Amino acid sequence: MIELKKNYHRSKSSEQQVTFILGQFIAVLFFWSSVSLASADEKETTDPSPWIVAYFSRIQLEVEKGWLYPVSAIERKEAGQVTVRMVISKAGGLLDVSVDRSSSIEELDEAAKEAVKKAAPFDPFPPSLQQDSVAIKLNFSYLPQ
Structure with a gap:
């Protein structure tokens, strides 16, 4: 099951942040370009498209592999x-x-970066994602048993 946690905010750099909790990863997505945000007094009501959620779920699966x-x-x-x-x-x-x-620990840092590199290239963005590029932050937890 995928839990989707939305966290829209307005910052000085006019970023829009959406946090996806996908399995072990927390993917924080920052969308730049012409993003229309609600004013500070208004609530943002736009939900991410199911296609966008599915797209980032596929990225998470590819990185995990x-x-x-x-x-x-x-x-x-x-x-x-x-x-x-x-x-x-x-x-x-x-x-x-x-x-x-x-x-x-450099070895852990490099292993996380390598997982992302191995997963690339990814599928093109779904039509509902109109940005030219998307920055994603993924958290990798290493816990020996």
Whole structure:
């Protein structure tokens, strides 16, 4: 089951943020370009299209397929949480991937980035997603057992 948590806000840079909770990942999507937002006094009532939710669910599944916990990190019982920021073009190409918040363990950080790179390219945006590119933040949690 996918839980969708909407968190619309207006910031100084006129970003619109939507948070999707998908399995182990929390994907925070930032939409730039000509996004119309409600004023501070009005409530935003527009729900993301089911096609958009399905699109980001597919991205999450593809990233999970390539996500590995490095064996040497498991052996050392290293744990941590990494936030990776990725930018996807309208055509589905991976424009950028970087560590937004490090686990302080380079091997875990690199494994998270590599999972995103392996998953690319992605499907083109659904017609209801009119942005030229989308930045997504994914949280990866490494917990040895």
